[in-house]
Amino acid sequence: MYQQFYQRFLTANKGKQHFACHSHHYWPDVSRDAMLEYWDDSARLVDDKWHYIFSEKVPQTQQLIADILQLPQPEQIVFAPNTHELVMRLLSCFDLRQPLRILTTDSEFHSFSRQVKRLSEYDNVVVDIVAVEPFASFEQRFAQAAAAQDYQLIFCSQVFFNSGFAIADLPAFVASLDSVSDAMIAIDGYHGFMALPTDLSTITERIFYLAGSYKYAGGGEGCCFMSVPLGSIHRPLYTGWFAEFGTLAAEKSAKVLYSEDGYRFAGATMDFSALYRLNAVLRLFKQQGISVGRIHQYVQQLQQVFLHKLSELQHRQLGLANLLAHDLKQHGHFLTFRLGSPSEVAELAAQLKRAGIETDYRGDRLRFGFALYHNSAEYDLSCLQG
Incomplete structure (x- = not known):
C-alpha cells in the first residue's frame, strides 16, 4: 500500500x-518535485535564496527532524553534505597537540574508522576498539571499557552497519556511560533514523547524534545532520562561514565567533537541493500519518x-x-x-x-x-x- x-x-x-x-x-516521488522547487527558488531569488533557505526551509526541516527524534530544541540541529564532515568538526574540537584518547567499536562506518585509524598514527592519539560481538554482552563490555580510561571522545553506532544489531535502549546505554562525564559522546544514528523509533529527549543534552537522508529517510545523498547539546561551547577548528550566522552583523572581533545554537558546527556553502528533498519526504510522511x-x-x-x-x-x-x-x-x-x-x-x-x-x-x-x-x-x- x-x-x-x-x-x-x-x-x-x-x-x-x-x-x-x-x-x-x-x-x-515528491523528491523530484522538491528538486524542481529548489531550481525554481534559485532562479527566482538568486542571492536572496540564502535568506529564504535559512529563514524558512532550514527551520522547517529542523522541526520535522526534531519531532521524529523528540528533540526539544530544533535549532540545535545542524546540516552538512555528509556525516564525515560532521565527524571532522567534532574531532577538530580537540587540540591535536595534546593527548587524545578515543573509544569506539570494530563496526563503525568506514569513513569514521578510516579517519581515526589515520589519526592514531600520531603518537599522542590512542584509539581503543571494543568488539561488538558477542552481541549479548556488548553494552556491558563497552560501558566497562569507557570507565577504564580517561576518554575525550566516545563514538558508537545505534545500529551497526555490518550486522544489523541495534542498541535496544539508547537512553539506558548512554546512561551507562555516566562515569565518563567529561567525554564527548557521539552516536551514529544513520541506520536508526527513520528506521527505529528513537526518543532522544532524555539524552539530548549529553550526546551528539548524527544521521542523514541517504538511507531510510529516502531523501537521497547530500543532506546529513547532527544534533548538538544545548549550551555547547565547543569551537571546532574546522569551521566555515555558516557557523557565524547570528554574528555576521556584529562588529569585527579579533576572536573567531560562533553561532550560539547547533550551527556553531556548520561549514560553508552547500547544495541545498538535498535538504529540499528530505523536507518534502518528511512532510509527506507527516501528512500521511x-x-x-x-x-x-x-x-x-x-x-x-x-x-x-x-x-x-x-x-x-x-x-x-x-x-x-x-x-x-x-x-x-x-x-x-x-x-x-x-x-x-x-x-x-x-x-x-x-x-x-x-x-x-x-x-x-x-x-x-x-x-x-x-x-x-x-x-x-x-x-x-x-
Missing part, C-alpha cells in the same frame, strides 16, 4: 527486487516473511545458522548473513543480481534490506532453489 509513493523509482527498476534499501533507499513506529512494524513483518521463505528453501548459505543477529526486537532494517569467505559472498551476490535481486555486501557478509516500497507478496526467491 506504500508503493504508490515510489512510482518513479519502481517503474525505472521494473523487474528488480531491491534488497539494498539500507544502502541506497528509493526516493519517494506514516510514523517511524509504523514503518518499523511494517519492515519487521517483511523481514519475518522473508525469513520464512528462506527457511522453506533451506538454502545452504542463507540459513538461520548464518544470520548474524536473530532478535528482530533488537535489530535494524536489514538482515546480515555471514558466509565462509568474501569470494563466496561476492559469488552469491552476483547470482542474485543475475536473477534481478539487488543486495549489498561487505567482506564475508551479505545484507538484505527492507523498506516501505516492498510488498512481501511479490518476493520471489526461486533462484535460490536447488
